[in-house]
Amino acid sequence: MKINPKFKVRDVAGEHIILLQGKNAGEMTKVVSLNSTSLLLWEQLKDKDFEPLDVVAILLENYDVEEAVALEDAKKWIETLRQNGIIYDPQ
Amino acid sequence: MSVLNFQCYSIAGHPIAISGGKELEIIENIPGFNVFAIAPTPCDLQIKFSEEVIPVDFTPFYTVDFGEGNYRCQLGKEGNDYRFSMVSTYQKQRYLSFSHSEGSTMVQLFLSEALRQTTTQEIADCIRFALWTAVGMLLAPLQAMSIHSSTIAYKGKAVLFLGESGTGKSTHTKLWLNNIENTHLLNDDSPFLAIENGTAMVYGSPWSGKTHCYHNVKLPIAGIVRLSQAPYNKIRRLSVLEAFGALQPSCPPGLSHDTFFTDRIVEMISTVLQSVPLYHLACLPDADAAKLSCETIFHQS
Numbered sequence: 001m002k003i004n005p006k007f008k009v010r011d012v013a014g015e016h017i018i019l020l021q022g023k024n025a026g027e028m029t030k031v032v033s034l035n036s037t038s039l040l041l042w043e044q045l046k047d048k049d050f051e052p053l054d055v056v057a058i059l060l061e062n063y064d065v066e067e068a069v070a071l072e073d074a075k076k077w078i079e080t081l082r083q084n085g086i087i088y089d090p091q
Numbered sequence: 092m093s094v095l096n097f098q099c100y101s102i103a104g105h106p107i108a109i110s111g112g113k114e115l116e117i118i119e120n121i122p123g124f125n126v127f128a129i130a131p132t133p134c135d136l137q138i139k140f141s142e143e144v145i146p147v148d149f150t151p152f153y154t155v156d157f158g159e160g161n162y163r164c165q166l167g168k169e170g171n172d173y174r175f176s177m178v179s180t181y182q183k184q185r186y187l188s189f190s191h192s193e194g195s196t197m198v199q200l201f202l203s204e205a206l207r208q209t210t211t212q213e214i215a216d217c218i219r220f221a222l223w224t225a226v227g228m229l230l231a232p233l234q235a236m237s238i239h240s241s242t243i244a245y246k247g248k249a250v251l252f253l254g255e256s257g258t259g260k261s262t263h264t265k266l267w268l269n270n271i272e273n274t275h276l277l278n279d280d281s282p283f284l285a286i287e288n289g290t291a292m293v294y295g296s297p298w299s300g301k302t303h304c305y306h307n308v309k310l311p312i313a314g315i316v317r318l319s320q321a322p323y324n325k326i327r328r329l330s331v332l333e334a335f336g337a338l339q340p341s342c343p344p345g346l347s348h349d350t351f352f353t354d355r356i357v358e359m360i361s362t363v364l365q366s367v368p369l370y371h372l373a374c375l376p377d378a379d380a381a382k383l384s385c386e387t388i389f390h391q392s
Binding site: 008010011012013014015017019021028029031033 | 331332334335336339340347348350353357360361364365
């Protein structure tokens with residue numbers, strides 16, 4: 001899986017956000033906010049083709065956390081970004 | 092042969108030269124524009140009405156209707172060129188188009204014969220909307236943008252009220268005018284935000300919706316309030332993320348669909364959020380709502 005390069009993390013008054021623009025007039029813009037962990041994952045994975053275990057490895061390397069917990073967190077992170085079309089599977 | 096004249100206007104503190112033929116006279120007669128007219132001065136920013144046809148074979152990234160659905164506008168980009176087109180939905184004909192190269196200081200406009208054959212009022216309506224879009228493109232790189240707001244002036248500062256159309260922005264500012272002394276309306280629809288020396292300022296503009304309220308005045312911003320209707324009055328200060336969500340939908344919607352302009356807009360929003368408090372006001376259309384927002388923003392009772 002990959003992070004779609006069309007999305008960009010923007011610094012807004014100290015918060016890190018991704019804007020998901022609606023296609024037409026009247027459609028809402030969605031804002032995805034990244035906390036420091038999410039931002040770390042983003043920075044390390046943004047140009048790579050990666051698997052859930054790569055996410056787990058980054059979490060284990062940076063945080064004092066059980067592997068099972070890291071795996072759960074990794075799945076949640078991937079799922080949230082996937083639901084918003086930010087992570088996708090290249091053909 | 093046609094004679095090319097020009098007239099300078101000052102929008103959000105930036106001189107803009109508009110050149111053309113008969114179009115200039117039409118613009119001079121659009122209510123509000125005379126207030127922003129300035130003496131001839133060298134202008135970096137140029138809007139040119141030209142006989143040259145602007146091609147409109149582009150893929151739009153944004154479509155919006157205005158004038159009760161009588162006109163459809165599309166914005167797109169071909170290579171480095173932004174293109175704008177306006178068609179009459181009832182005549183099914185192209186009325187107007189313009190082009191602007193990314194990062195340039197010029198917009199070139201073309202009025203079709205079909206538009207020229209309509210009424211002066213209709214030409215004025217189309218030009219007015221096209222100029223609003225064109226000016227938005229010229230000013231964004233200079234840290235200024237229109238903001239969809241009814242804006243009050245009070246004690247030398249401005250309060251911007253935001254909300255979807257029909258929420259009651261104008262109703263709420265009218266309640267200020269009627270219930271709080273020494274209150275004035277700066278603009279009822281589209282004032283301009285400008286970042287100057289790292290601080291957010293607001294300017295009146297020639298675009299004020301249906302209210303003829305045109306003031307060539309700049310004010311610092313005391314607060315920005317997003318409104319929603321409720322069976323009670325309650326005001327709440329917003330966090331940075333909430334404030335972003337409150338302000339972003341009121342920024343120029345067409346430009347938000349393009350990366351180059353989004354970068355500029357987000358940069359401006361970021362500066363605003365660092366220097367101005369944002370609130371959400373759930374309110375009734377009553378005097379207490381106006382007093383509540385005034386007391387909260389100006390810390391008075």
